[in-house]
Amino acid sequence: MGAGIIVIGNEVLSGKVTDINSTWLMAQFHDLGMPVERVSIIPDDIAVIAEEVRRFSGQFDVVLTTGGVGPTHDDVTFAAIAQSFDKELVANAELEAIIREHIPAGSASGYLRMAKLPEGTHLLYNPGLPFPVTRVENVYVMPGEPTVLRKKFLAIRETFRQAPFVVNRAFLRVDEGEIAERLDRLQSKHPQVEIGSYPVYDNHNYKVQVTFEAKNEVWVESAFHEFLQEFRPEDIWKTE
Amino acid sequence: MGAGIIVIGNEVLSGKVTDINSTWLMAQFHDLGMPVERVSIIPDDIAVIAEEVRRFSGQFDVVLTTGGVGPTHDDVTFAAIAQSFDKELVANAELEAIIREHIPAGSASGYLRMAKLPEGTHLLYNPGLPFPVTRVENVYVMPGEPTVLRKKFLAIRETFRQAPFVVNRAFLRVDEGEIAERLDRLQSKHPQVEIGSYPVYDNHNYKVQVTFEAKNEVWVESAFHEFLQEFRPEDIWKTE
Numbered sequence: 123m124g125a126g127i128i129v130i131g132n133e134v135l136s137g138k139v140t141d142i143n144s145t146w147l148m149a150q151f152h153d154l155g156m157p158v159e160r161v162s163i164i165p166d167d168i169a170v171i172a173e174e175v176r177r178f179s180g181q182f183d184v185v186l187t188t189g190g191v192g193p194t195h196d197d198v199t200f201a202a203i204a205q206s207f208d209k210e211l212v213a214n215a216e217l218e219a220i221i222r223e224h225i226p227a228g229s230a231s232g233y234l235r236m237a238k239l240p241e242g243t244h245l246l247y248n249p250g251l252p253f254p255v256t257r258v259e260n261v262y263v264m265p266g267e268p269t270v271l272r273k274k275f276l277a278i279r280e281t282f283r284q285a286p287f288v289v290n291r292a293f294l295r296v297d298e299g300e301i302a303e304r305l306d307r308l309q310s311k312h313p314q315v316e317i318g319s320y321p322v323y324d325n326h327n328y329k330v331q332v333t334f335e336a337k338n339e340v341w342v343e344s345a346f347h348e349f350l351q352e353f354r355p356e357d358i359w360k361t362e
Numbered sequence: 363m364g365a366g367i368i369v370i371g372n373e374v375l376s377g378k379v380t381d382i383n384s385t386w387l388m389a390q391f392h393d394l395g396m397p398v399e400r401v402s403i404i405p406d407d408i409a410v411i412a413e414e415v416r417r418f419s420g421q422f423d424v425v426l427t428t429g430g431v432g433p434t435h436d437d438v439t440f441a442a443i444a445q446s447f448d449k450e451l452v453a454n455a456e457l458e459a460i461i462r463e464h465i466p467a468g469s470a471s472g473y474l475r476m477a478k479l480p481e482g483t484h485l486l487y488n489p490g491l492p493f494p495v496t497r498v499e500n501v502y503v504m505p506g507e508p509t510v511l512r513k514k515f516l517a518i519r520e521t522f523r524q525a526p527f528v529v530n531r532a533f534l535r536v537d538e539g540e541i542a543e544r545l546d547r548l549q550s551k552h553p554q555v556e557i558g559s560y561p562v563y564d565n566h567n568y569k570v571q572v573t574f575e576a577k578n579e580v581w582v583e584s585a586f587h588e589f590l591q592e593f594r595p596e597d598i599w600k601t602e
Contacts, residue, residue: 132556132558133558133560133573134388134396135388135397135398135399135400135401136388136391136392136398136527137385137388137390137391137392138529138558138560138573139393140385141385141562144403145377145380145381147373148375148376148377149377151377152376152377152378154580157376158375158376159375159376159405160375160402160403160404160405161375161401161402161403162400162401162402163400163401163402163404164385164400165399165400170400173529190537192559192561193538193539194538194541194542194545194546194559195542195545195546195549195559196549196557196558196559198391221596225539226537228540229537229539229540230536231539231543232513232538232539232540232542232543233542235542242479243422257507260384267561267562267563269563270563271562287376289378297466297469298432298433298434298472299433299465299469299470299471299472299473300469300472301434301472301474301541302433302435302467302472302473303472304435305434305435306435309435309436316372317435317436318372318378319432319434319435319437320373320378320379321432321434321507322507323507323510324509325510328523331379331453333373335376356460
């Protein structure tokens, strides 16, 4: 069933901060052979987050949230996830100890609220990371700050690995409209292969990229070979 | 109630194509004073698109979709939107005539399927654009190709304009944990002002950006002034 990603933050929806996390995570999951089924960008609103996490958790194998885990009033992700799963938000002594160890005493009190987690939260430790990754049920709760997010995701990425996707691509010098009917026929004949067609309007080398993708290499090669036979060599800029 | 954006495309979810449209649209809507309440990235799947469009259309004033409007088998946005509103998908004679006029005869047949629209679709004409913008109920249906999307959005953007947002920002040299309790108090005292706090870990000039935002300038200035009074001048890198 794949993965769902929930990006939490008013600052993203208002254009103040560009979300580079979801783009990076989608590429990571694809490399891992794990399909991403949906990405949702939602505000720092407890009720909205709680509902979205509940919905995603039931629909997808793995859910990953980013943002809303800092020490300030607009960081409400854990409170919302507690609601999603009908759990209490309680001070986690283990995480409190880690915060006291790593944060200067002067600002520790502000950060201690970050140690209030939904009951039953798993703390996943990884070499080289001072703070553990947190998981509640099938929901991995990540920070929004991109450098920390990446470190934390890379530390656990192998747990998501599936059989890899095989992708073949053709970059063509023909109009997308000319190949629409051929692609229709080919998609009906090879329903196991996902065929995508992506026109570009600002490229002098090609007009449309056609992709063939599946987890079975033989299926992909067979459909791709059949597709390429219908073109004159000069219509194909390149294949990969 | 604001706007919702639905990004349609397997190529985005699989990381093949980076979605630069939603980022651009969020900034556009913010400039126009229109809050974006939610962004959803979903696959080229008729049932999924139909459900999401129905949900967004009921929840938000304005819905904007991007992607899935080309001539190939994976372009199913209009078929899905027809389902969302329980309408028939019918050939639109007006749009057919425009396609025949602008597309070379050789590839026109492939593009003619782009003229099948849900009954009651509005075609919005704009100077300088050969193709009209399409609207079904409160849903603006946009292409995924960024250059065309931008031209089409810019042609209709003034229809979305509301009273502007006022945003004040402070870039501080203190730790986010140190100001958490102060922000809590301030947010309780000024509930009409949205206060946001965004730490950065790779910047030598400041450690946290705090934003104050509302549609009323007096509210923003008052909360912002009160906030700044609590800092020593050397803790403030800059304000804007």
